[in-house]
Amino acid sequence: MIVAKLIDTTLCIGCKACEVACQEWNDQEYTMGTFDGSYQTKPELEANFWNLIKFNEVEKDGATSWLMSKYQCMHCADAGCLAACPAPGAIVPLANGTIDFVHENCIGCGYCITGCPFDVPRLNATTKKAYKCTLCSDRTAVGLEPACIKTCPTNCLTFGERDELLRMAETRTGELKADGFADAGIYNPQGVGGTNVLYVLKHASEPEQYGLPKDPVIPWTVSLWKGPMKWMGTLMFWGTVLGAFFHFVIYGPQDPEKHGHPEEPSDKS
Amino acid sequence: MPKESSRREFLKRSAKGAAVGGATAVTVPTAAAENSPATLKTANTTKTNSICPYCAVGCSVVVHTIGDKSRNVKPSIVHIEGDPDSPINRGTLCSKGASLEEFVQSDRRLTTVQHRAAGSREWKRMSWAEAMPKMARFIKDSRDKGFEAEDAKGRTVNCLKNIAMIGGCTDTNEINYLLSKFRFGLGMVAYENQSRL
């Protein structure tokens, strides 16, 4: 069974309960910030801050709106971090769809940061390891909701079976359309095989307004590196080694006695 | 900034260690996680029902403590979470409520009586045994000085106007009731709480 989070942005009031619940449950170190000219807690996610509400003031057709949405690891079906990770066992896709970081195995290379199309993982300067939302895998393992979901006061966040949440999201989208939000839709980008964090957006054609990338995919350079390049490298390595070996077998070493001299410099002259 | 006192850190760690054995007994109803994730920090805690002390929505919370109150053990809080039984919050909490653990265990909590003498530039630590009679003396002297048994017209008024008392909105009904008794015992009229502000 694949589990997922559903974020109904139409019900987000930016209360930041999810931010704190995440911090508290995961025993994060709290850091005081400098004023950033915004209600947003931090400009972006940090190694000890895995769950950020993004605030965006939008003015459209003379009407002001204030869009808020929760940002965290998307737990992609086709995870860019996992694709990029060189350390076996450091990024583990759990059977329930959670992409979990196992810090014992993390080597801190930071490739996951580059691999992630959502720019989520962060390196901790002290431990030199990468961190992000674990979907509270310790809680979900014993039948508890992730901390952020449990604390959410407004039903903006729901946790459950992915298929069911998708159905809920569709129902909700239908309601919004009926209420006149023609552009309402679900954010479940297929470029990463779909995400286990689903969003209901009023303006689904412009996810950027909510701070979400429009068409996220695993970067082609990562795919190149993990795909064709691996074959090419292997081929070249063995090609060279075998080439050299058979060269030796066929031609043997260079022997001045047998192989004659190159055009000699005319030392006779 | 160091987050926790060393004692708390110690207790937390030991709680984690202690819970390892118990984890196998936990059934896994929904998760189907293949790998064994970190041990639940609330696995072996004592749960106490309480109410959030911030705004007046009145959210119920569950306080998770470790330590069995035996001779050398003072329980300490590892986590505070919304109480799912409450029809008000159904387990949810806002950002303030979700971090109540930080409030109870803030390193800015007062743990000793502090006294500032007249004209002094600093706090000095004081014991309750020393502070209590000093405060009582102040209260009595002020009352003796300011108490009006009768007003100018000779009517009994039993009023005390030179001592004021404020507060109570952060505390329980019962303490507010005790404050009212204290206040009327002295005859105080200047008595307010946050409801005025």
Added chain:
Amino acid sequence: MTNPNPEIRIPRFDAYERVMHWMAALSFFYATLTGLALWSPKLYWMATMMGGGYHIRGSHPWVGVGFAVVMGVMARRWANGMRLDADDRIWLTRMHKYATHDHAALPPSGRFNAGQKMLFWAQLATTLALFVSGFVLWFPEWMPRSLRLLSIAAHPLAAIGSITSILVHVYMGTAAVPHSMRAMLRGYVLPEWARFHHPKWYKAWRASHHV
């Protein structure tokens, strides 16, 4: 043509060059093994052998920097001698003759033959690429995403090129060309070897030593 005196030792690489070369070789070897361990999960066992992934992730970039520095030093020493001359260009067009030991069909080489020169330039280029892309990958938090994305492909690509050419280099320096290892280990070659492999250089040596 007189037979060279086998008792004569012709100095080929001085101690400075030999030390540099072997420092480069060792750091390259280490960076290669650790790099390969991080390159493919199938090779991750090498990480374990070398102290674990966390450790080699820390050491690889430093060793890489060391390699690049040594390469820089070597380049300063050798760059002039690595320019291709007219003979070299002809040599390159007849490389297959070299591979099939048809040495007579080749124009004479100087201190370094054209293949060695090409190896030098290839190494220099891949080192530069490895250094720049490696630096970007070293500090993912501070580098722009576009550069990181470029580097994540450029680094292994450069490494593949570099490793492949070094494999050829190792083969040439060991099995394929007997006694050349002596040049890099002890610093000298015998006149016969020099005359055969680097006739122009040999001639120049003779001229300067009035043999």
Added chain:
Amino acid sequence: MTNGWTDVANADVVLVMGGNPAENHPVGFRFVLEAKRLRKAKIVCIDPRFTRTAAVSDLYVPIRSGTDIAFLGGLIHYAVSNNKYQRKYVELNTNASFLIAEGFGFSEGHFSGWKDGKYDKATWQYELDGQGYAKVDPTLEHPRCVFQLMKTHYSRYTPEVVANICGCTAEEFVKAAEMITIAAAADKSGTVLYALGWTHHSFAVQLIHAAAMVQLLMGNIGMPGGGVNAQRGHANIQGSTDMGAWNTLPGYLKIPRANHENLADYLKANTPKALRPNSLNYLGNTPKFMTSLLKAYYGPHATKANDFGYDWLPKVEEGADHSWGTFFDQMHAGKMDGLISFGMNPVANGPNTPKMIRALSNLKWLIVAENFETETAAFWRAKELADKEYPQSLKADDIQTEVFLLPAACFAEKDGAFVNSSRWLQWKEAAVDPPGDARRDQDIISDLFHAVQDLYAKEGGARPEPLMNMQWNYAKPQRPLLGEVAREVNGVDLETGKQLNGFGELKDDGSTACGNWIYSGSWTEAGNQMSRRGQGDPTGLGLYPQWAWSWPANRRILYNRASTDSAGKPWDETRAPLRWNGKRWTGDTPDYKADAPPETMAPFIMLPEGVARLFAPDLVEGPFPEHYEPAESPVDNSLHPTVNANPLLRTYNSDMDHFGTAKDFPFVAITYRLTEHFHYWTKHTSSSSELQSNFFVEIPEELAKEKGIANKTLVRVSSARGKIEGPALVTKRLRTLKVSGKKVYQIGLPIHWGFVGKVHGPLINNLTPSAYDPNCGTPEYKGFLVNVEKIG
């Protein structure tokens, strides 16, 4: 709250005005969103700022701070003139039909009877018949009936007039009015959620009255999903208020006045008489409540012979005020010796901080029981820690106040009950012990009580009887258990020793003792009702009668009798908190006699009229709310320029009480909480401080452009009282308003910082005026004037 948090989910329209629940009561706000999601309820948010509540509302209308009465008056006018009110409900449940004395009127900013700066209320009274009952005209046509007077009074409040005062457009107002008056239909209900955005004005009580009038016209009082709902800002501010303030005893019994020389005098003055023949007038039982309280206070010392110890209570001179503003003014004048503060921080939360600091400097002694070192405890460090903001404060060397800062337990370290906004008494248990030397507040107060009592026992002194006779009858008097106290508060039958089941059992002969009559029933023989955890919801309306206990009598919706018509038929069958089954009322605890048939008595049994008051003669500045400008206003009152502000506005005249004008201070300032912080507490916790570490000043985009202020630019905000500095947050969410043809800018000032804590910032009350509401003494924290300068 007349209703409760859970009940908000029953609303069809939610008017959020004078409050910002999404930010300040996020968990309570879930019921608003539930109504929106499941009932398709409309949320209308009227606020000076586009808040996080506005962000999820169906309609947001900006308003100039302090003009809410104009807006609500406009709603009344709109409803009455467009016939969008629930006529039947109004006839049945309000005093619309009551006739008012000849001569009542309103002109040029004053109601009739204004003379020499005071009101003579003779013309504000009901016209009584020979038996002392008010005369009524059920047709509501009589020119002197309340309905017609109301209609006339608000005829001035047209949409254009409202728009001109409030700064929104007339179209916006009408749109809001249309949405809000959906609730006028008998089977629709609308709720009003407000908080300090309404109470922090110099006409706060009138404002709430105006809201109640709107709700009565819509037929929303007593209805599920209706009511007038104050979202209170502290965990037990409700309970604390229930237990008395300067002018009240527990249970809202009034403080005796000097002319109430004995209990009989007092009861005569404070026991209301029925104003209609069918009025139950439940407060006619006041003698039972008062006598039982005196028995609880003075125990065996209270006898019939000595008026149950009535004499020992303090009596306040007639007409005198001893509220917050007054006693801090007296303190500032050097007339007070000491202050005891239990969990309150007046330096931070009182208006006019410089005056507060100076007032405390004039004390001999100060006792503060707290969780943290607060600005109040550390007031003598103001010069050292925040000289820039408080240049007027004295150096520590020159402050002779002796300060005791007592470490107190926090919520998790003691048991006891909090009363939430829904009036639910919820019991909590202690989870841990207080840290270090910290003590539980009950222990501190008991120790202090006994220490003073001992001194009097030893030395004698001024009139010791009130103190010596006050009961502290607990198993361990120094360490009372809160359960014991709660049982005393509930009340006990002194003859049988049994806990009372409710205030219906109270007696006025001294045979019952009860610490607070409205809490009677909270701890009965069946045990602690406040700790109940039952999940049942028989009405299906989310009233949860078995969860905790609600005052009064576990009633979840006040005035619920008004949810049915005169025959007892619910206005809306799908939402009926109360049904008459032919013998009894079932459902919620009825706000009515439980077995009285529907037509026996008028529905509002707690009021002497038997109905609710559209016309409220007990308020000091008029029986109808009228729009007055705040004490400091950028414009003249366009309704009556000669009477600009509240004619009875309360101010003080110390040398630190200053008021500014729009010439020097052209911008309207509003103070408020952010969702990230709680009051002045969470600056002591790292978690909340992380969410918003810094103070900032919210500035409208247009003003910022005019002044060349960019986002994050350092600005100085000054008022006639003081100045503060902070970085600007330039926002679209503060709209430029057009008021009386003039551009008005509003400046937003969040409150949460101070000079002690994990994070620091200015105390916003450095800027606020000591201008108070004359009814309740609430300071005007919102809608005062400031200037803004760029300094960075």
